[in-house]
Amino acid sequence: xxxxxxxxxxIPPETSGKNAYHNGIKFIADLLLKEKIIKNRxxxxxxxxxxxxxxxxxxxPTVITAKVLKKIQDLCELAPLHNPANLEGIRAxxxxxxxxxxxxxxxxxxYSTIPEKAYLYALPYSLYKNKKIRRYGFHGTSHQYxxxxxxxxxxxxxxxxxxxxxxxxxxxxxxxxxxxxxIGGRAVDTSMGFTPLEGxxxxxxxxxxxxxxxxxxxxxxxxxEAKNILNNESGLRGICGFxxxxxxxxxxxxxxxxxxxxxxxxxxxxxxYIAAYAAxxxxxxxxxxxxxxxxxxxxxRSTICDYLKFLGASIDQKKNKQNALAINNTPSxxxxxxxxxxxxxxxxxxxxxxx
Numbered sequence: 374x375x376x377x378x379x380x381x382x383x384i385p386p387e388t389s390g391k392n393a394y395h396n397g398i399k400f401i402a403d404l405l406l407k408e409k410i411i412k413n414r415x416x417x418x419x420x421x422x423x424x425x426x427x428x429x430x431x432x433x434p435t436v437i438t439a440k441v442l443k444k445i446q447d448l449c450e451l452a453p454l455h456n457p458a459n460l461e462g463i464r465a466x467x468x469x470x471x472x473x474x475x476x477x478x479x480x481x482x483x484y485s486t487i488p489e490k491a492y493l494y495a496l497p498y499s500l501y502k503n504k505k506i507r508r509y510g511f512h513g514t515s516h517q518y519x520x521x522x523x524x525x526x527x528x529x530x531x532x533x534x535x536x537x538x539x540x541x542x543x544x545x546x547x548x549x550x551x552x553x554x555x556i557g558g559r560a561v562d563t564s565m566g567f568t569p570l571e572g573x574x575x576x577x578x579x580x581x582x583x584x585x586x587x588x589x590x591x592x593x594x595x596x597x598e599a600k601n602i603l604n605n606e607s608g609l610r611g612i613c614g615f616x617x618x619x620x621x622x623x624x625x626x627x628x629x630x631x632x633x634x635x636x637x638x639x640x641x642x643x644x645x646y647i648a649a650y651a652a653x654x655x656x657x658x659x660x661x662x663x664x665x666x667x668x669x670x671x672x673x674r675s676t677i678c679d680y681l682k683f684l685g686a687s688i689d690q691k692k693n694k695q696n697a698l699a700i701n702n703t704p705s706x707x708x709x710x711x712x713x714x715x716x717x718x719x720x721x722x723x724x725x726x727x728x
Contacts, residue, residue, distance in 0.1 A: 393461075398469050402469050402470070415470075418473055420475050421723065422476065423459065427481045429507075431481070431482060433723075433726075434477070434724055435476065437476065445463075452569060478720045483513030483560050486559040486560050492507045492509075493508075507567065508563070508567065509568075510553070510560070510563035514716040516560070518715050519545075519661050519714055520558055523541055523661050524539060526698075541555050541661060544643060550580070552564040574611075574639060575609070576608055576609055579603045579604075579611070580642065587599060590602060609638075622672065640673055644681060662711050663711070663714040674688070678709060684707060698711060
């Protein structure tokens with residue numbers, strides 16, 4: 374088996390377009406051959422795929438069959454930005470590496486431990502039973518990886534017995550944002566819901582809003598336009614016109630009011646989730662920041678942690694600006710960690726479980 378992760382390859386322009394996924398993966402396969410990493414494509418025995426939405430059915434790494442492909446296809450309406458792309462990648466790999474076993478590692482699988490009181494919406498129960506409308510959660514591979522890494526750090530500091538009940542809130546803050554509560558490595562709640570639209574405002578997604586707004590937008594525009602507004606024109610972009618945090622921070626430093634407001638809204642809503650999860654877990658041992666903004670935007674972390682002082686959280690600003698692994702200071706009652714996510718490695722390890 375060969376595992377490709379964290380590799381940087383410049384994909385030529387001719388791989389884009391209608392057959393972009395097939396062309397891109399073929400380019401990588403040809404590169405492996407050219408560099409003599411493999412002698413032929415049949416040496417690739419196992420390929421792990423991140424699949425965003427697995428519904429309730431898939432709770433562990435799953436070998437991809439025709440039935441599984443059909444299910445992923447059916448779930449495209451719940452993850453329209455991701456599942457279709459996941460399908461294209463799988464189909465391309467099936468053609469280019471016909472002897473390889475393809476394995477789906479579902480984002481939603483990490484959240485299979487969430488209890489009913491957390492995943493059910495206060496809608497007619499028949500909508501859950503018949504239509505499977507419930508909280509599913511996303512970014513599961515990222516949260517699973519950083520929580521596991523945090524538990525290793527806590528075990529080293531506090532001992533094995535402590536980590537069995539360690540209460541952690543992991544914050545995946547990038548273009549997409551999700552906050553997850555876990556106890557002893559098992560998820561108990563998460564901010565994203567039926568789709569990745571729920572939760573904290575993101576790069577272009579609205580996050581939590583009054584559901585009546587959706588109906589209002591659909592009446593004033595159309596369902597299609599309402600969907601586009603909520604998924605592509607809202608969030609940080611909706612507030613200040615930009616979705617990239619580097620651009621927003623550059624504007625904020627020039628005292629742009631809307632850019633500063635966008636950062637404050639992101640931090641405020643994130644802190645609300647962290648504090649709420651501390652309440653339902655009846656405690657909090659560690660907060661983990663990950664993904665592009667979580668790992669690099671010290672000013673966002675600083676603003677979030679300022680809200681958490683009442684919980685005993687306290688950060689070392691020098692370490693924070695250095696994006697150090699542990700940014701809490703000595704008096705802090707809560708460990709505050711910055712852990713770079715490594716979904717590729719986790720997917721590879723999960724795929725290996727199917728051998």
